[in-house]
Amino acid sequence: DTGVSQNPRHKITKRGQNVTFRCDPISEHNRLYWYRQTLGQGPEFLTYFQNEAQLEKSRLLSDRFSAERPKGSFSTLEIQRTEQGDSAMYLCASSLVELRNTEAFFGQGTRLTVV
Amino acid sequence: LAKTTQPISMDSYEGQEVNITCSHNNIATNDYITWYQQFPSQGPRFIIQGYKTKVTNEVASLFIPADRKSSTLSLPRVSLSDTAVYYCLVGMNSGYSTLTFGKGTMLLVSP
Numbered sequence: 001d002t003g004v005s006q007n008p009r010h011k012i013t014k015r016g017q018n019v020t021f022r023c024d025p026i027s028e029h030n031r032l033y034w035y036r037q038t039l040g041q042g043p044e045f046l047t048y049f050q051n052e053a054q055l056e057k058s059r060l061l062s063d064r065f066s067a068e069r070p071k072g073s074f075s076t077l078e079i080q081r082t083e084q085g086d087s088a089m090y091l092c093a094s095s096l097v098e099l100r101n102t103e104a105f106f107g108q109g110t111r112l113t114v115v
Numbered sequence: 116l117a118k119t120t121q122p123i124s125m126d127s128y129e130g131q132e133v134n135i136t137c138s139h140n141n142i143a144t145n146d147y148i149t150w151y152q153q154f155p156s157q158g159p160r161f162i163i164q165g166y167k168t169k170v171t172n173e174v175a176s177l178f179i180p181a182d183r184k185s186s187t188l189s190l191p192r193v194s195l196s197d198t199a200v201y202y203c204l205v206g207m208n209s210g211y212s213t214l215t216f217g218k219g220t221m222l223l224v225s226p
Contacts, residue, residue, distance in 0.1 A: 035214075040218070042202055044216070045213040089156075092158075093214075103149075104161065106159050106160065107158050108156075109156070109157070109158050111156070
């Protein structure tokens with residue numbers, strides 16, 4: 001499977017715990033995005049990377065959230081001191097911006113439930 | 116960012132053609148129009164993208180009038196598996212920019 005891979009698919013955690021999600025983009029894609037989606041809403045942008053550089057962060061990304069993309073390959077999204085409001089689907093997408101007409105490919109997401 | 120307006124939901128039957136219209140009155144000159152499809156518990160999937168006139172691929176057609184203030188996604192002969200949420204997005208080429216999703220249109224296809 002050469003698509004965007006996200007792990008784990010589901011995560012249940014207790015409030016106050018830290019969680020980390022991983023995204024493996026399509027090989028050679030230089031852009032990687034993180035989105036969050038709650039029930040009944042469309043995905044909301046959180047942050048994106050161009051290679052290993054984090055170029056933009058949404059105001060939705062509080063200081064409890066941190067994302068990394070070491071060596072411009074896979075990425076991790078960590079949430080510290082989780083709150084019930086963090087319960088959502090976390091989606092990763094990747095694209096190759098050198099292509100003239102390119103698109104963003106999404107993974108299947110990680111569903112986080114904070115209890 | 117250009118705001119989009121699309122119906123919250125639509126119903127159809129198998130074999131029918133479905134047209135979902137999206138309004139984007141303040142679309143910018145450099146903006147593209149992109150449609151994504153999303154099934155429950157899955158990430159959105161790119162369907163089609165266009166800038167003007169008509170674009171067709173193996174899945175759908177996208178009609179864009181000359182003023183580009185609206186667009187119509189056309190799904191020919193839908194099947195039950197086309198039941199999903201369809202999002203209309205306006206902005207830079209979808210691979211270059213962050214995407215701004217609205218609530219989308221929930222399409223329900225019945226037998």
